Amino acid sequence: MSRYMTKYVLISDSTLSYSYRDFPLLDFLPCAPGDKIPARVYKFLKGPAPDVLSNGEAKYAPYAIRKIEASLLRDNPRKDIAVAHEDYLANFITDDTEIIGISTMDPLGIGPTTMSYVALFGGDLDSWVRREWDALLEKVNKVRHGKKAKLVVGGPGVWEFTILREEIEKYHFDYIVQGEMDDTISELFREISEGNIDKKMFYQGYMTYDDKFRKVLKNDDLFIARGVSERAYPSLEEIPDIVRPSMKGMVEIMRGCGVGCDFCEVTLRPLRYYPLDKIKREIEVNVAGGNDHPWLQTDEIFEYKHEKMFTPNQDALTDLFKTIMNTKGVTTTNPTHGRISIPAAFPDLIKKLSDIMKAGPNNWIGIQTGVETGxxxxxxxxxxxxxxxxxxxxxxxxxxxxxxxxxxxxxxxxxxxxxxxxxxxxxxxxxxxxxxxxxxxxxxxxxxxxxxxxxxxxxxxxxxxxxxxxxxxxxxxxxxxxxxxxxxxxxxxxxxxxxxxxxxxxxxxxxxxxxxxxxxxxxxxxxxxxxxxxxxxxxxxxxxxxxxxxxxxxxxxxxxxx
Ligand code: SF4
Known part of the structure; x- marks a missing residue:
């Protein structure tokens, strides 16, 4: 087996690395209770093991990990960084490895979709997401055993460790990192390796919310967040382009939302719209990797470059979709999220976008919408x-x-x-x-x-x-x-x-x-x-x-x- 002297090894949730037969709603399958879906059925629907490169790296990786990889590459040579396929961890986690970074979405199975099943069936927190997380961490800790590599966890699911704080001993984390870190991850990894964290740049603790949804800081040595004297989020210019293909052709088109729903954390982040050339460059990376369907990450597509409050910028939206569909190698596309009032109020815009995306009976444009109530x-x-x-x-x-x-x-x-x-x-x-x-x-x-x-x-x-x-x-x-x-x-x-x-x-x-x-x-x-x-x-x-x-x-x- 080839082994590489890899300084930084990046890994993702297994549930985000498998294709789940490319059926849209099957992505939610891991949220189901472990004892309600037989292992054989679950494994069949999960699909085959993800593609692997000849050195043991993952051919496709969740977008968040691709962003961290790209950020690290700005300050480190390629040979120091690997996005490891979970079946080939030993190729990369060696005595030279300084940090193992894992990105996670719903590690303990208390995310909203998973909890919707718990609410129905009751019982222990025993979803497939949690089973998969435990299995991954067991693999990682086994390979890491006796080596100096520090285990650092990040991603949108880290809030769960603040809730079930007492349950995380078994994972042997060194640090849990919260928030967007595109601009600071190289510095953070270096400081963690050296055991010398700059308290001005980074805050040792985490941010949470009180019952009025106001931000509250809690000191905790296991956690690292952006320093309170620093900007709370990276600027658009500080967010790098991905350099290798992401899972399911995902590319970001914007961050933040601004609609202001009172239960939503996304709305507290500043709006940052990716310019068209940046989006195109990332799509080209995915097309070169064999994916002809860009999946556009946004929490609210209809807010893209909006100028008048809450009214869609129709020119910006048509330019966006034209640019995407005119990118060489692209055949179809769809956004991740959008609100329902825009199709209600602007049918002509929806028709125009459908024409650009070549929507039809064999090409439905899937979109997630938080309608939330009647x-x-x-x-x-x-x-x-x-x-x-x-x-x-x-x-x-x-x-x-x-x-x-x-x-x-x-x-x-x-x-x-x-x-x-x-x-x-x-x-x-x-x-x-x-x-x-x-x-x-x-x-x-x-x-x-x-x-x-x-x-x-x-x-x-x-x-x-x-x-x-x-x-x-x-x-x-x-x-x-x-x-x-x-x-x-x-x-x-x-x-x-x-x-x-x-x-x-x-x-x-x-x-x-x-x-x-x-x-x-x-x-x-x-x-x-x-x-x-x-x-x-x-x-x-x-x-x-x-x-x-x-x-x-x-x-x-x-x-x-x-
Ligand atoms: S529209 Fe969606 S993303 Fe935006 S604030 Fe409301 S719930 Fe959050």
Whole structure:
């Protein structure tokens, strides 16, 4: 076996390195409870081991790791840095290694999607994400044993270690790093190696939020964050281009959001828009690596270079998508996130973007949308700007705005993956009935004879204190469970419709994956129904709720748009 004298070895969550059969919703599979999905089924759906280069490095790596790699390369020679494939760690972790850097998204399985299953099934924190994290750390620590290499963890999931602080002993971390570090990672790694951390540049502790969502700093020697006297975030110029291909062709187009929902950390970060040439350069790296589908990382695509508050900059958006689609080697593309009010208010923009992206029955533009509720009062309380430039009241109810958005999205071949929350602050039963009504109406609506295309995943707001106390048995009341039931009922319908259409691979794998997804959707619905009935949910009421005037809505719309 070849061994390399690698100073800095970078690794990622296994769950972010596997393809999960390239089926969009299967990326969430690791959030499911370990004891509810048999290991054989999980491993099949996870797909084959990721591609590896001849020296044992990963051919593709999650975008966050590619950014750290690129930042380190600004100050260090290539030979000092490796993005290791998890099956070839011993090639790189040697006596010369100074730092092993691991990036993670949901290590302990307390991220929102994972907790939505815990809320339903109760029991221990034993999701597949956590099982995979434990297995990866066991591998890393085994290879690292007896060597000087320090273990440093970073990435969007590190907040979880602040919540379950007492559980992290077993991982033998040296440091947990919080925040964007594109501009300072070389310096930080050098200081960690030398055991001499500059307290002005870096803060030993972490940032968290109080119950009013204000930033609070907590001293803790295990954690490192950006120094309080430093700028809180790197500027656009300090963010390097990736130099090797990212997983699933991901490229960033902007950071920050600015819509201001009161539960969201992203909105507190400054907006930084990538210029077109920077985006193009990163896409070219991925195209050279064999990926012809750029996946555009943004928390709110419709805010890209916006000038008027909350109104999309249509020229900037069309230029962006034209530049992407005109990049040599690109065939298709889609953004990661966007709000629904823009398709509702600007159908012509959506049509224009669809034309540029060549959207159609065989090329749906997938987009994740935090629709979060069907209730006017909750939307106004927690995310008053999310419908902007439309206003709840003057431009219809929140549900009507969402309905109009999905109408235009389906019409122009966009498919939203909605999240909907239960357990929000000041939520009432009536709010959750509104959410049930919204899901039912959307699920039974049509545009030009085609059913509305969207998925909806329920998420639960779990008070952090409850995670700490590990009191994780049934957390949902009957109406909240009704929201789960309505969501999974629609998901089962979608999985039968799209399970085969969207899976990739050879025909046998396609049939296998398609069958499991269709069956999985149906089985999951049955499981949710069982839990719901056991907990007093009136299933028949949930099925019919809000459906009184659906055919009327469809007919009126067909007539008024004829
Ligand atoms: S629109 Fe999305 S990313 Fe922006 S603040 Fe609201 S929840 Fe956060």
């Amino acid at each position: 209730s006017d009062s909750l939307a106004l309380k927690h995310m008053p700007n999310k419908t902007m430039p439309l206003k709840i009241g003057a431009d219809g109810s929140f549900q009507e705005i969402v309905w109009e958005g999905v109408y235009n999205e389906t019409k122009y071949y966009w498919r939203s993956a909605f999240t909907i929350q239960v357990g929000q602050e000041q939520e009432t039963e009536e709010d959750n009935w509104d959410s049930i009504a919204m899901i039912n109406r959307l699920s039974n609506s049509y545009v030009n004879g085609r059913p509305f295309e969207f998925t909806v995943t329920p998420l639960v707001n779990v008070p952090l204190g409850r995670i700490k106390s590990r009191n994780l048995n049934m957390m949902l009341d009957p109406v909240q469970l009704g929201v789960y039931y309505a969501s999974y009922r629609h998901l089962a319908k979608m999985s039968i419709r799209d399970g085969f259409r969207n899976t990739s691979g050879n025909p046998f794998t396609k049939v296998g994956t398609g069958s499991i997804i269709s069956l999985g959707g149906e089985l999951m619905l049955r499981v949710v129904e069982k839990v719901a009935k056991r907990n007093g949910v009136d299933i028949e009421k949930v099925k019919k709720y809000g459906m009184e005037n659906v055919s009327e809505i469809n007919t009126l719309n067909t007539m008024s748009r004829a």
